Amino acid sequence: MKKKILSMLLACLMVMSMLAVTLSAADSDVCSVTKKDGTVVGTYAKYEDALKAAYEAGGGTITFVADYTLAGATNVNTDAATVTDITINGGGHTLECGSITPFNFAANDNVTVNDLKVNTTGARFTDIYAGSTITFNKVTFTSNAHIDDQYGYFRTPNTNSANDKVNTLNFKDCTITLTGKGTVIGIRNGAHILDVNMEGTTVIGSTQGNMPGFIYGGRNATLKDTDVAVSGRVFWGMKGGTIRVDGNSTLKTTSGSRAIFDIAGSYNVYLGDNTKIVGKVLNTVGGAAEYLNIYATNPDFFYTDDTTQNTSFPAPVMNDGATLRVSDDEPNYGLRFTSTCAPTADTETVKGVKYGTVITKDTYLDKALWAEAVTGNAKDGDKEIFKSVWADKGLTKAADGTVTMNTALANIKEENYKSTFYARSFAEYSLDSLDFVKVYVFSELDTAKHGASYSETVNKDLSENVKDASADGYTTVVDSYVTYANNAYAWQSGTKYTCYSSKQYADLKAIATK
């Protein structure tokens, strides 16, 4: 009997303990809030309450400890005058938003959201007021909402009062997947400036109908190691500014898009060495465009589809290394880079072709301001670190239309005799009747092949231009000469005959042995 009672008691205890666990889970809080100094503010069962508490604390960190489904509005702060710093750590949890916009911030807020999954079914992801900076790190966004306007899933700023404040949206290692309808990122008031920065991010858009696909009204954007594939009226509806795409990035319009760029302003687009555009580049029905300059340091930047490269214009090709300029005309000596460029077969579309070359020094190579050099804007402070020259005297054209460019770096400073210089030639052209569009296609840069030092080039030249005995064109007697062995140049004493005059030989030897 005692055993029966004991076993029943134990069974009851087990049932009660399970019940306690269940009750505990149901009552558990979703978010904790700490102030900026680390002081605990409290724990909350609702994210929107935690957000309000963080604002009331003057900013702080909200940490998710469980998944959560939004139950109320998130525009809990309307104090536009105060700069508030908020960090939201998702801990890999999911925020189900339904038809409520989860990130609705007042002006001048600085908000960072880390490691969170955000899903909406009928709402935008953001409504951000002027002057705010919002940074998303490792955030996954998914939505099947039909936004159906150009202001976007990420709307900014939500105000009609014009001012010059910059709104900044940063995405790092994020994934944005949209199966609804609407522009991805939009600016609601054209007087505002929107900067968008994406790195390591993937954007997969849905059919955006008659709306711009990716960005509407954005002024400046930097994309690195980012793939964007969207559809819509255009990929990028622009109002003027700078777009920089670098790293392993691809911008792709899917079927139904008119073009990548649809402009109504003045834009500079810089495409890096490993960037690719897939689709039609420009919408010829574009608005009142002033200019669109596309600087492509990847000559293969433009694909008509995933696999077919558009070959409307061949990129220039640099010769390996450099040769020595020796001229009667001043400057008498220099480091000469030579390139060639085949003629385009697309004479119907390509108009107004011009050529040029950019040179930089080894210490600046990482800055990669090749495209900026064309307009003289490749600067480090006030110092121009990539220098460009248009091909003119140094340009020759063969009967088949192939162009050869000779560009010399001259008056080389003694301190730079042993520096390695790199050169890239480029071709500028316009597209058909769109004379406001200029495309700059650069030669490939292979640092193993396309660099040269003045000292080494002079040594090489002198070593190849001496003979043991006097010969036709080699009558100047010299008492020293340079040889190349074991990957180094070495000067020796001895009588040789060179094609240089005594003065030229002395000048060049001074450079070679400095």
Next chain:
Amino acid sequence: MKNLLRSILIACLAVLMLVMFTACGGDDTVDTDGASGTSSQTEQQTDGQTEEQGGQTDEQTQNDSVRNDGISDDIINDNF
């Protein structure tokens, strides 16, 4: 006797004066000639040097090569 001595003295004085005059005139002449002579020497030296240098230049022109690659370049000056 006195007259004889006076005549000899006058003659000696005259000879002395002539010698002195001659000496002075000779100095002037020498100086002038010397200056002219120096000029001549300079001219000779200059001529000689010129001829000698001319000979060297001719020799260099005959023996030295001069290289000009004949290629036109667009120039970027090193301001790096």
